Amino acid sequence: MVRLRSLCVFLLLSGPLCARDPLAKVGDFSLPDAQGKKHTPKEWKGSKAIVLIFLGTECPVSNGYAPTLTRLAERYGPRGVLVLGVHPDPDVTAEVARKHAKEYRLSFPTLLDPTQTLARQTGVRIMPEVAVLNPAGEMLYRGRIDDRYALDGKRRDEPRTHDLEDALTAILAGRQPSPRATRAFGCPLPRPIQN
Amino acid sequence: MHRFVPALLLGVTFALPASAAEEITFTKHIAPILWKNCASCHRPGEVGPFNLLTYKDAAKRADFLAQITSERRMPPWKAEPGHGDFEDVRRLSDAEIKLLAQWAESGAKEGKASDLPPAPKFTEGWQLGQPDLILKMAEPFEVRADGRDVYRCFVLPTGLTEDRTVAAVEFRPGNRRVVHHALYFLDNTGAARKKDEADPGPGYSSFGGIGIVPTGSLGGWAPGATARRLPEGTGRMLRKGSDVVLQIHYHPSGKVEKDQSTLGIYFTRKPAQRLVMGVPLVNRRLAIPAGEKRHEVKATFTLPVDVQALGITPHMHLLGREMKVTATLPNGKQESLIWIKDWDFNWQDQYRYRKPVALPKGTKLEMVAYYDNSADNSKNPNHPPKLVRWGEQTTDEMALCGLQVITAKRADMLELYKELLKTQGRLGSLLSGFGTPSDK
Structure with a gap:
């Protein structure tokens, strides 16, 4: 596991996109949100799309997206899109997540995923990065929210592409998002502490 | 274990800082x-x-x-x-x-x-001790949650009734989540106050500079910078009645934040005999064609007197990619004063030399800057690219590098001031930081 991750880091550094299965599928899971409510894929039934947003409470890039994410959730929620935040950090307790959601005015539930089960199943490696699924858990889009940050970390004043929004528009129109995957810039997922 | 085999097969040896085992x-x-x-x-x-x-x-x-x-x-x-x-x-x-x-x-x-080595010790509060003069933003400034970066200038009156010389300035950000960097300019003309009055809210907005020609500078702060006193007997001129114009670059953090930052000013123990002057290398005639990937802009200045360089401050905006400043001494020897190979407006720093760099009379200073005005430049504010000239806005550019120097004699200072006035006009002399005497 560790070796594979390191290999991927190496490949990322050396340029080409580290091969990730673009057709990853999310199977069963049961995770509590910051309020203690349990979430499973059963609740996805009836939604047109599910957006998992991987968040980093200590990542300025991730936090900077909070207003954008809340806007998207408010815009697409009423149109049948279920938006869920995911904390893939073992140090983010329910209390930390509640405080963070309040501070950054997140309008959607945030799941606590200390063992990174959703990150593994979706292949997400960056905070913030999104995985858009259909109710069967099949991946429709994975990657950045928009191109506000270039891959070298340089920040544009205004994004020029709105990848997540374009993907949702396509899905709601019954089309396949294009592209289906992009590379996100931000903070790599933390390692779970071993000992 | 088998992971080491390919390296052995290739016969590659690595110079490891720690022994391989x-x-x-x-x-x-x-x-x-x-x-x-x-x-x-x-x-x-x-x-x-x-x-x-x-x-x-x-x-x-x-x-x-x-x-x-x-x-x-x-x-x-x-x-x-x-x-x-x-x-x-x-x-x-x-x-x-x-x-x-x-x-x-x-x-x-x-x-x-x-x-484990002994834990590092950090001084809390003012790193240089209690300042002689504390200038705090009059009221908190609200930074919006989202959108473009904010460049805001705050006018802080010093209330000084006599000229003083400054040994050091220490900046304490009020809110470290949003304060990205700060520059401290001087104005004793009242122009900055007028801009402040014309703009609702605390301070006024201005991107590249402070919207007026400053009458001096007290330096700046970027994360990681350490406040330090100038060498004994050396100071920056702070004219009586001057305002400090504190320009702060804010990064929106994702939530609404408030900042009220503070400057601590430390005067020299005795009036400084040597004053820090700015020698600007500047080219205001730049015109960067649309689509040009590597457009070169140069500026030169020949020193009329012996100086010692204490620091250097390159300045470009968003198209700037590279800047190099070289000194050619009268004996033909060349010395590279700075090379920024990967310019980033977000990390503009005030670089200080560990030891003053001696630059004798007749030394030719040359600045070479490169700009990427192509669509490939992710920082290009114009989409599609367009011709860019000198100006203060995000969409304008600058080619400017300030060298902070001291001269051996007071008379040399005037000589340098006159030469800057002659070659670069009012802007050059004002950017010198020598200051306009308030009793002129």
Whole structure:
């Protein structure tokens, strides 16, 4: 596991996109949100799309997206899109997540995923990065929210592409998002502490 | 074990900083690197978004640390080694970067507690002690949650009734989550006050400069910079009745934030005999064609007197990619004063030389700057690109490098001032920081 991750880091550094299965599928899971409510894929039934947003409470890039994410959730929620935040950090307790959601005015539930089960199943490696699924858990889009940050970390004043929004528009129109995957810039997922 | 076989087959040998058999651990190898280079910002209450003090802080981010240091995005330091010998160099050695990578690769082990060096000590509050004059923003400024970066100028009256010379300035950001960098200019004409009055809310907005021609400068702050006193007998002129115009660059953080930052000013013990002057290398006639990937802009100035350079401040906007300043001494010897190979407006620094650089009379200073006005430049504010000229706006450019110098004699200062006035006009003389005498 560790070796594979390191290999991927190496490949990322050396340029080409580290091969990730673009057709990853999310199977069963049961995770509590910051309020203690349990979430499973059963609740996805009836939604047109599910957006998992991987968040980093200590990542300025991730936090900077909070207003954008809340806007998207408010815009697409009423149109049948279920938006869920995911904390893939073992140090983010329910209390930390509640405080963070309040501070950054997140309008959607945030799941606590200390063992990174959703990150593994979706292949997400960056905070913030999104995985858009259909109710069967099949991946429709994975990657950045928009191109506000270039891959070298340089920040544009205004994004020029709105990848997540374009993907949702396509899905709601019954089309396949294009592209289906992009590379996100931000903070790599933390390692779970071993000992 | 089998992982080592390919390396052996290829006959490759690596020069490892630690012996090949030795395990890379936090306590022995990593803590000293992080404590020396990262912890001054990455500790509680400082500008870093997370701490890098304990094993736990570092281990969970082992891959991140390996990646971000190998790309040299952190620690932030833009000056190329070998081009100017500067204070506070925040640059990891290749060996240190390799250690961080090896540590992540080998499972980010903690190691023996007995290997841990003594914990770093940090001074709380003012680093240089109680300032002689404290200037605080009159009211908190609200930074919006989202959108473009904010460049705001705050006019802070000094209330000084006589000219003083300044040995050091220390900046304390009010809200480290949003304050990205700060520059301190001087104005004794009242022009900045007028701009402030015309703009609702605290201060006024201005991107590239402060919207007026300053009458001097007291330096600036970027994360990781350390306040230091100028050499004994040396100071910056602060004319009576001057206002300090504090320009702060804010990054919206994702939530509405408030900032009320403070400047601490330390006067010289006795009036300084040597005053710091700015020698601007500037080209205001620049015109960067749309689509041009590497457009060159030059500026030169020949020193009319002997000077010692204390520091250097390159300045470009968003199209700027590279800047190099070279001194050609009268004996033909060339000295590189700074080379920024990968300019980033977000990390503009005030670089200070560890030892003053002697530049004799007749030395030719040359600045060469390169601009990328193509659509490939992710920072290009114009989409599609268009012809860009000199100006203060985000969409304008500048080609400016200030050299902070002192002269041996007072008469030389006037000589230098006159030469700047002659060759660069009013702007050059004002940017010199020599200040307009208020009793002129």
